[in-house]
Amino acid sequence: LYFSAQEGMLFFYDINGLQYEMKICADILQPISSLIFSPDYTTLLVVTDQGTVYTYKPAHSGEAVKLLDACSSCFLAADFLTPGDKYCVSVTISGEVQVWFLEDGTCLSKLNLDIEVQVN
Numbered sequence: 001l002y003f004s005a006q007e008g009m010l011f012f013y014d015i016n017g018l019q020y021e022m023k024i025c026a027d028i029l030q031p032i033s034s035l036i037f038s039p040d041y042t043t044l045l046v047v048t049d050q051g052t053v054y055t056y057k058p059a060h061s062g063e064a065v066k067l068l069d070a071c072s073s074c075f076l077a078a079d080f081l082t083p084g085d086k087y088c089v090s091v092t093i094s095g096e097v098q099v100w101f102l103e104d105g106t107c108l109s110k111l112n113l114d115i116e117v118q119v120n
Contacts, residue, residue: 002044004032010046010056010064026056026064038085045088051075053090055102067105076117091117
């Protein structure tokens with residue numbers, strides 16, 4: 001079970017029957033707004049309140065890697081494009097939808113919806 005705390009910590013609970021062990025996986029240093037696993041559960045997208053997107057690979061037990069940083073408009077949400085876990089799509093508050101290559105953070109495509117986006 002992965003979850004985040006308000007102060008930007010990413011935690012993992014290893015639950016085995018009635019016993020559990022908690023592990024701190026990463027310190028993002030920003031409040032986390034959402035966690036999204038890839039369809040094959042190899043990569044976790046971590047989106048912050050400030051609009052930065054990180055990737056975390058549980059099998060590698062390393063640090064979270066900053067993939068996308070908010071520029072002119074904060075990322076409101078991000079998710080994987082399926083099948084696979086090579087690409088993600090994001091949307092900014094200003095209504096720009098972008099497709100990203102996760103390996104190096106290259107923006108492959110973008111579309112401006114010309115409307116402000118909000119989460120309900």
